[in-house]
Amino acid sequence: MxxxxxxxxxxxxxxxxxxxxxxxxxxxxxxxxxxxxxxxxxxLPLAPTPSELPWTVENLRFCSWCDQLTQKDLNDCPVCGRRMEPLRS
Ligand SMILES: [Zn+2]
Missing domain, CATH: 2.20.28 (Rubrerythrin, domain 2)
Structure with missing residues (x-):
């Protein structure tokens, strides 16, 4: 694929x-x-992550540490490995 x-x-x-x-x-x-x-x-390519969310804009946010896009439902950034701030709802 x-x-x-x-x-x-x-x-x-x-x-x-x-x-x-x-x-x-x-x-x-x-x-x-x-x-x-x-x-x-x-x-980055879509390396396997624990997230099931598709990589659509609605499901993404920027990591507060490295400014890379990650899925919203992850606690730890898959790019830099640091814990991201909790999402404000
Ligand atoms: Zn990061």
């Missing part, structure tokens, strides 16, 4: 960041403003 690379992308005018499954040589546009999205960084 091939896992597509995921990228964090930012809309320049708003600073809003989204996660996109993207091909490296494609250009992606913001759905609302039509701007070209800037690539902020790539995400």
């Amino acid at each position: 091939r896992i597509r690379q995921r990228y964090r992308m930012r809309t320049p005018s708003t600073g809003r960041e989204i996660v996109v499954e993207a091909e490296p040589d494609q250009i992606y546009l913001d759905r609302e403003t039509g701007e070209e999205l800037e690539v902020v960084g790539s995400l």
Whole structure:
């Protein structure tokens, strides 16, 4: 099974960041403003984690330590291994 690379992308005018499954040589546009999205960084491959949540934007948050995206239901960041702050509801 091939896992597509995921990228964090930012809309320049708003600073809003989204996660996109993207091909490296494609250009992606913001759905609302039509701007070209800037690539902020790539995400690590989906290594096996204890989380069952799919990697959709709604289920992700940024680790407060390393600023990488992880699934919301994890207590420990799978990237840096540190305990993340509890989620505010
Ligand atoms: Zn982390």
